[in-house]
Amino acid sequence: MTHTIFIDGEAGTTGLEIRERLEARADLELLLLGDRRRDVAARREALNGADAVILCLPDDAAREAVAMIEHPGVKVIDASTAHRVAPGWTYGFPEMDAAQRAAVAGSTRVSNPGCYPTGFIALMRPLVKAGLVPADHPVSVNAVSGYSGGGKAMIAEFEAEGAATAHRAYGLSLTHKHVPEMTRHAGLSRPVLFAPAVGAYRQGMLVEVPLHLSALPETPSIERLHGALVEAYAGARFVEVADLETTEAMTGIEPEGLNGTNRLRLHVFGDRGGAQARLVALLDNLGKGASGAAVQNLNLMLGLDEGTGLDSR
Ligand SMILES: NC(=O)C1=CN([C@@H]2O[C@H](COP(=O)(O)OP(=O)(O)OC[C@H]3O[C@@H](n4cnc5c(N)ncnc54)[C@H](OP(=O)(O)O)[C@@H]3O)[C@@H](O)[C@H]2O)C=CC1
Numbered sequence: 001m002t003h004t005i006f007i008d009g010e011a012g013t014t015g016l017e018i019r020e021r022l023e024a025r026a027d028l029e030l031l032l033l034g035d036r037r038r039d040v041a042a043r044r045e046a047l048n049g050a051d052a053v054i055l056c057l058p059d060d061a062a063r064e065a066v067a068m069i070e071h072p073g074v075k076v077i078d079a080s081t082a083h084r085v086a087p088g089w090t091y092g093f094p095e096m097d098a099a100q101r102a103a104v105a106g107s108t109r110v111s112n113p114g115c116y117p118t119g120f121i122a123l124m125r126p127l128v129k130a131g132l133v134p135a136d137h138p139v140s141v142n143a144v145s146g147y148s149g150g151g152k153a154m155i156a157e158f159e160a161e162g163a164a165t166a167h168r169a170y171g172l173s174l175t176h177k178h179v180p181e182m183t184r185h186a187g188l189s190r191p192v193l194f195a196p197a198v199g200a201y202r203q204g205m206l207v208e209v210p211l212h213l214s215a216l217p218e219t220p221s222i223e224r225l226h227g228a229l230v231e232a233y234a235g236a237r238f239v240e241v242a243d244l245e246t247t248e249a250m251t252g253i254e255p256e257g258l259n260g261t262n263r264l265r266l267h268v269f270g271d272r273g274g275a276q277a278r279l280v281a282l283l284d285n286l287g288k289g290a291s292g293a294a295v296q297n298l299n300l301m302l303g304l305d306e307g308t309g310l311d312s313r
């Protein structure tokens with residue numbers, strides 16, 4: 001059986017990566033609009049004529065696209081931030097807990113997680129759930145992304161002739177659009193303090209949560225934090241927890257290590273005295289942070305194996 005898929009935003013950074021992942025598949029037929037991709041009538045027809053649509057648009061355009069869908073059978077995956085904490089939408093992070101994969105598979109409205117939130121929620125949710133980090137603990141998140149995270153406009157800025165920016169901290173007003181979903185889906189009650197940065201490289205990200213262990217109940221050991229993550233992701237195909245020996249031997253970690261894949265790797269770094277930890281997630285902002293995740297969710301919503309067409313090495 002062939003499923004018809006429409007990518008609204010097919011020529012954008014995320015849309016192109018999804019297209020690349022889907023184009024070779026014999027089980028899917030892609031509806032492509034080419035030069036008519038901004039034509040509202042053509043989009044309306046495609047949005048209602050496909051079995052599944054993937055929205056790779058700015059937030060307002062994504063809301064407008066959803067409003068154009070009248071056919072009740074159309075399944076929707078929204079890659080934007082518009083519906084990540086909206087009622088009636090399922091959060092598209094299948095590994096988030098035991099029930100989420102089935103929730104995605106049974107939903108017709110799935111919101112793809114943000115790239116930074118994917119790393120953060122993966123690190124934090126199991127620790128909150130296990131009671132190792134209290135829900136009202138003040139949590140900070142430091143992160144760096146490649147410039148493709150800012151879409152076509154930021155790519156053009158960083159790749160312009162003579163562009164000199166090496167690294168830029170941003171989100172300085174502390175109101176980044178990812179804070180609500182990070183807080184909600186990690187199970188926290190206090191808004192996280194999010195400190196993102198963008199570097200002069202195209203793709204890949206690190207998301208880090210520093211923790212003072214003595215400020216947590218029972219001062220958990222590195223082994224306990226690590227154990228909670230290992231338990232949470234046992235059997236997950238795309239999420240792995242690096243073993244503590246490997247992590248201890250590392251003197252650095254680079255953001256491009258999983259580029260081109262749908263994988264997410266978690267590390268627990270700690271000092272020898274057991275007083276402090278640095279939890280670090282590594283992922284491709286355009287892979288598990290966007291396009292890979294969209295394809296994984298699409299597979300689940302179509303009743304297929306979640307890894308179809310995805311690199312799980
Ligand atoms: N880049 C990333 O790492 C990630 C991005 N996302 C999310 O995915 C979405 C897309 O981001 P990204 O691919 O980076 O952005 P880009 O700017 O690279 O692409 C945006 C696309 O949307 C299209 N578009 C813009 N406005 C409209 C409109 N009013 N009607 C129809 N089409 C429109 C553009 O069309 P045209 O080609 O004609 O310009 C373009 O194809 C965003 O919501 C972003 O938050 C999610 C996770 C990670």
Ligand SMILES: CC(=O)N[C@@H](CCC(=O)OP(=O)(O)O)C(=O)O
Nearest residue numbers: 079080081114115145149150198
């Ligand atoms: C480097 C950079 O600018 N990154 C974007 C985040 C990526 C994005 O817009 O997409 P999602 O919200 O869907 O993850 C930002 O901070 O706004």
